[in-house]
Amino acid sequence: MAVVGYILLCLIWGSTWLAIKLGLDAGMPPLLGASLRFAIAAALLLPAARIMAPASFRDRTAWRLALLVGLLSFGFGYGATYVAAMWIPSxxxxxTFGFFPFWVAVLAHFLLGERLTLAKLLAIVLGFSGLALLSYGSLRELGPDTALGVAIxxxxxxxxxxxxxxxxRDGKDVPTVFLSGAGMLVGSLVLLVVAGIAGEWSRPFPWNSTVVLSIAYLALMGSIVTFMIYYGLLKRLSATLMALVALITPPIAVVLGSIYRSEQLGTLTLTGGAIVLTGVGLFQLEERRVARLRRRA
Structure with missing residues (x-):
């Protein structure tokens, strides 16, 4: 089931790049759009959490983690992603987000004891190389705001x-439905405030069909389904293996984008995607090898 969940997670998140881009191109304000996405998801998840995990609402650890993920991931992280999407190609x-597995691997090495072996590092480097090859074609046409977008x-x-x-480290006993719902509520409020500061409140919201469908898909599939799977798998799999999703979703996004535009996939795209998957596969093999050695010790 973990394999099925991991594959489904990658497929859905790969499609969200296109959903975000379509919404932005149809006039969706980036911060308000992200805020509304998480507000809808939280409105559906929190009542479920009240029924399924009522004790979580009185758990300090649960609220601490929800605030942490709400402020840093759903709030700042997704807000930055939406804003950067206006200035740089997906x-x-x-x-740029492909550096995420490197960073998580370093943090997990020091904070979780997930040993970062040379083989793991090389597997991540291989996956990132595939991602760079995949992105090569569109990187030749960059605008003046590229540096700012990359920095964000x-x-x-x-x-x-x-x-x-x-x-x-600390969320093993925190129900996934509460962590997702409460975190998205916090993130939605943060994004709403920042949207006001950025002047998005004063603009009329474009309630056209593309924007509505984009937000609905991102709320239901890109938020509720994906994060329920993600946080559930994070309790069972290593933090770095889960972070490798950031390398797998771009090839999926490229394929879906090509299908949407009725374009053929080039050799670089196919080769890059294959290299990414090879890197992720080698990482998984190394994790299993390390796990076997630990069991024998």
Whole structure:
């Protein structure tokens, strides 16, 4: 079931890049759009958490982790992603976010005891190389705001790594439905405030069909389904293996984008995607080898 969940997670998150881009191109304000996405998801998850895990609402650890992930991941992290998407192509954004597994691997090594072996590091480097190859074609046409967009995504990577490691360390007994719902509520409020500061409140919201469908899909599939799977798997799999999702989703996003635009996939795209999957597979093999050695020790 873990394998099925991991694959489903990658497929859905790979499709969210296109959903976000379509919404933004249709006039969706980035911060308000992200806030509304998480508000809808929280409105559905929290009543379920009240029924399924009522004790979580009185648990300090649960609230601490929810605040952490709400502020840093759903709030700052996703806000930065939406804003950066206006200035840089999704390929460059995904390439920059490809540093996420490196950062999580370092944090997990020191905070979780997930040993970062040379083989693991090389597997991550291989996966990142595939991502760079995948993005090569679109990186030749960059605008003047590229540096700012890359800087924003880089900050997002650095900020989002810490909550993931803390959830892995302290969130084993925190119900996934509460962590997702409460975290998204906090993130939605943060994004709503920042949207007001950025002047998005004063603009009319474009309630066209593309924006509505984009937000609905991102709330239901891209938030509720994915994070329920993600946090559930994070309790069972290593933090770094879960972070490798950041390398797998861009090839999926490229394929879906090509299908949407009725374009053929080039050799670089196919080769890059294959290299990414090879790197992730080698990482998993190394994790299993290390686990066997620990059991024998």
């Amino acid at each position: 390929s460059l954004g995904s390439l 995504v880089t900050c997002s990577v650095l900020v989002q790594g810490y909550p993931q490691v803390m959830i892995k």
